[in-house]
């Protein structure tokens with residue numbers, strides 16, 4: 001919502017009714033930024049279009065798959081590489097975030 | 108009468124501290140922070156979208172001279188005629204409709220960092236926009252060419268659009284025994300595997316069209332292949348054997364567009380049929396105006412992409428130089444521009460809320476490169492924020508440290524990767540522009 005000069009040049013009371021805000025009131029959910037780095041291949045919020053849908057998958061399933069790919073001996077697909085780009089703690093944050101996203105129920 | 112932005116609001120209110128004391132409960136009315144984003148390519152589109160998606164009441168204006176961005180990604184397949192231009196044309200209407208991004212058609216021509224204003228040249232005259240944060244994502248410009256270069260005659264096709272069509276038409280006019288000469292710019296340049304990919308798909312096209320004896324000469328200003336060395340060495344020496352000649356250490360000394368001739372430190376070619384001169388690259392002009400490093404790119408803070416001395420001015424994508432370990436530079440790619448845009452958006456929103464920047468961050472890049480009309484290779488790389496190292500292994504500061512890099516193993520270079528290339532591109536396009 002925009003404020004016009006006229007509104008502002010008012011009383012202190014008018015000023016007090018205003019709050020300076022970026023609009024985002026709460027701190028972002030943990031893992032949001034890290035998980036956004038999967039969206040180039042799995043869609044915004046892991047929700048497609050792209051490779052396997054990630055949104056709404058159980059967190060442990062995601063985390064275990066990610067660790068499996070990260071520690072795979074033989075690199076096969078590109079995902080075996082991408083999983084190597086994060087610490088285990090980061091993978092846990094990512095899995096938790098993606099699991100909480102509403103998915104379309106696709107694979 | 109113009110709406111006040113946050114900066115003006117603070118000026119009028121006199122003191123930020125007084126505002127900070129206001130109770131949250133009375134925040135029925137709020138002053139939207141204003142972010143101006145210059146450049147609607149992969150970086151700019153993504154930062155605009157994510158600021159709105161994550162930020163709620165942030166007013167975002169995206170400035171670009173065109174009503175749609177034409178993607179370099181997949182553009183080599185437009186050069187060969189495999190894809191139509193519409194396939195790589197990415198409009199801004201979805202950003203406006205889905206995310207409330209305001210689109211302004213125009214070019215940024217001047218930044219006033221102290222005043223917090225940017226001047227935009229539009230069809231109806233100049234507009235001066237106030238900002239709380241300014242994000243510059245203008246991509247690349249070309250370093251001055253030695254000699255007489257006219258890109259209408261000897262195209263670069265390193266920014267997609269008209270140039271892509273010029274090169275496509277010249278390639279289509281090639282006949283048997285004709286020569287296609289191209290240059291690989293000195294690193295760092297946009298898309299490390301891109302020039303080698305182009306050599307491959309052009310050779311593949313000439314072969315498929317039966318242009319017997321035609322040849323692609325690759326004049327590389329660098330000492331060796333800059334990305335996916337295994338895949339491209341094999342492509343040059345085996346897959347396209349006899350069609351591609353690779354010449355390293357060929358720094359360009361002079362270009363003559365009217366005769367399509369080029370002199371380099373390793374080889375001179377006169378009267379090529381096609382001269383695809385891809386010049387050395389630097390930051391887009393509007394970003395470069397704020398100060399560049401010795402390579403011509405703008406140094407930024409890896410946590411916020413802010414430039415030195417101005418925490419409210421950010422440079423992302425191809426234009427920026429991110430502190431990294433020696434020999435492990437952050438590549439200039441669309442995927443990376445998207446990755447940086449998200450870190451930048453998050454940092455802007457945190458700083459508007461007065462929070463500390465997130466240090467638990469990562470960035471990444473991936474490229475799928477067509478080798479023929481049916482096969483592709485890929486490249487993947489990842490970075491995590493933390494200590495960065497000099498060539499001797501000593502810590503030299505903080506930045507984005509490369510934790511992984513790798514190209515497709517030989518068995519992965521093929522048809523499946525070619526299919527995956529389109530899945531990836533569609534996903535990336537949508538994450539940036541939809």
Ligand SMILES: Cc1cc2nc3c(=O)[nH]c(=O)nc-3n(C[C@H](O)[C@H](O)[C@H](O)COP(=O)(O)OP(=O)(O)OC[C@H]3O[C@@H](n4cnc5c(N)ncnc54)[C@H](O)[C@@H]3O)c2cc1C
Nearest residue numbers: 146148149150179214215245246298424425439440441442
């Ligand atoms: C042949 C080729 C193949 C490629 N393939 C891949 C790939 O497979 N994967 C990959 O990740 N990357 C690829 N890239 C690289 C990728 O295209 C770039 O790295 C990416 O576009 C960089 O994004 P950016 O936002 O920095 O700049 P851009 O996407 O170039 O966007 C810059 C925008 O800013 C606008 N602009 C410039 N100056 C101004 C101004 N003053 N005012 C307003 N607007 C302005 C321009 O019009 C443009 O729309 C390829 C590049 C090429 C050339």
